[in-house]
Amino acid sequence: MTNNFVNGVLKGDPLSIARVITMIENNHEKAIPIIKTLHRHTGKAHIIGITGVMGSGKSSLIYELAKKYREKNKKIGIIAIDPTSPFSGGALLGDRIRMMNLADDENVFIRSMGTRGMLGGLTSAVYDTINILDAAGKDIIMVETVGVGQAEVDIVKIADTTLVVLVPGLGDSIQTIKAGIMEIGDIFVVNKADRPGVEQTIAELKTMLDLTRIVTERETPIITTIARERKGIDELINEIEKHKKYLKKNNMFEEKRRKRYETELVEIIKRKLTSLIFDETNLKEKIQSLTDQILKKEIDPHTAAEEILTRVIK
Ligand SMILES: Nc1nc2c(ncn2[C@@H]2O[C@H](COP(=O)(O)OP(=O)(O)O)[C@@H](O)[C@H]2O)c(=O)[nH]1
Numbered sequence: 001m002t003n004n005f006v007n008g009v010l011k012g013d014p015l016s017i018a019r020v021i022t023m024i025e026n027n028h029e030k031a032i033p034i035i036k037t038l039h040r041h042t043g044k045a046h047i048i049g050i051t052g053v054m055g056s057g058k059s060s061l062i063y064e065l066a067k068k069y070r071e072k073n074k075k076i077g078i079i080a081i082d083p084t085s086p087f088s089g090g091a092l093l094g095d096r097i098r099m100m101n102l103a104d105d106e107n108v109f110i111r112s113m114g115t116r117g118m119l120g121g122l123t124s125a126v127y128d129t130i131n132i133l134d135a136a137g138k139d140i141i142m143v144e145t146v147g148v149g150q151a152e153v154d155i156v157k158i159a160d161t162t163l164v165v166l167v168p169g170l171g172d173s174i175q176t177i178k179a180g181i182m183e184i185g186d187i188f189v190v191n192k193a194d195r196p197g198v199e200q201t202i203a204e205l206k207t208m209l210d211l212t213r214i215v216t217e218r219e220t221p222i223i224t225t226i227a228r229e230r231k232g233i234d235e236l237i238n239e240i241e242k243h244k245k246y247l248k249k250n251n252m253f254e255e256k257r258r259k260r261y262e263t264e265l266v267e268i269i270k271r272k273l274t275s276l277i278f279d280e281t282n283l284k285e286k287i288q289s290l291t292d293q294i295l296k297k298e299i300d301p302h303t304a305a306e307e308i309l310t311r312v313i314k
Pocket residue numbers: 052053054055056057058059060061085086091092095191192193194195225226227228229
């Protein structure tokens with residue numbers, strides 16, 4: 001069975017890809033051997049992270065980018081880590097219908113992933129999903145996250161190129177964006193350029209970038225787009241490709257892979273350790289009785305924790 005799934009994924013069969021991702025999401029032990037076998041087929045895809053506030057047009061941009069990349073015959077994977085994303089429903093019907101046109105193309109795989117169990121960060125299920133799509137031969141994998149919390153900071157660890165999407169007319173939006181997010185952007189996109197205030201937004205953005213810039217030879221580009229009218233998409237793709245070339249030229253593509261696998265490894269160890277400890281039988285009772293003892297000052301919390309860990313580790 002493992003072989004069937006592995007072959008299915010390697011052939012890019014959408015059904016196999018979907019089934020394996022579902023297995024992973026449901027914590028299916030059966031999926032682990034599949035993921036293990038797929039590893040040596042990963043590492044080729046260009047991973048693009050797209051982050052920004054809700055409603056800034058991330059999904060619309062992804063849709064337009066995906067269409068353009070399809071014209072270039074690139075195979076596309078899209079992961080939306082956003083509960084309100086059109087991919088998972090909850091958005092305008094028009095958006096969803098447009099998305100579905102794309103979903104009919106078997107070279108475009110779209111998946112939305114819940115934030116359930118993520119503890120504010122990206123779960124190892126996201127890493128697995130990226131690896132599955134990578135092994136499935138996707139040339140471009142786009143990952144959408146809403147710009148709040150840990151997720152958008154984590155994205156820089158997995159993405160090769162990170163796009164930060166902003167909109168004009170929200171003068172305060174730039175100020176409220178943490179310096180951290182300014183540093184993660186490889187390319188800034190001012191979408192909804194059909195709205196007033198574009199020039200001012202760009203000026204503010206430039207000031208912010210100058211303040212937070214780490215000394216590099218590369219100047220962070222700012223692209224204006226109107227996703228709704230398909231404007232600026234070619235320029236955006238051009239910048240994405242330029243960034244990829246920049247990474248390759250400076251051996252940073254390899255470095256990004258390394259960082260991603262390293263983060264993934266740590267995530268897996270953490271998950272395994274946690275389940276090892278909390279799946280331990282009688283742990284609940286043990287915790288209750290230790291808590292009673294802590295209350296009575298018969299033991300302190302540190303010694304109690306050490307006692308539990310020693311039990312698990314031996
Ligand atoms: N005026 C205008 N609206 C846009 C543009 N791009 C997207 N939208 C609309 O903005 C809304 C939110 O877009 P969406 O892609 O779902 O944003 P997301 O939450 O960042 O993924 C939708 O109604 C889009 O049709 C644009 O360039 N101009």
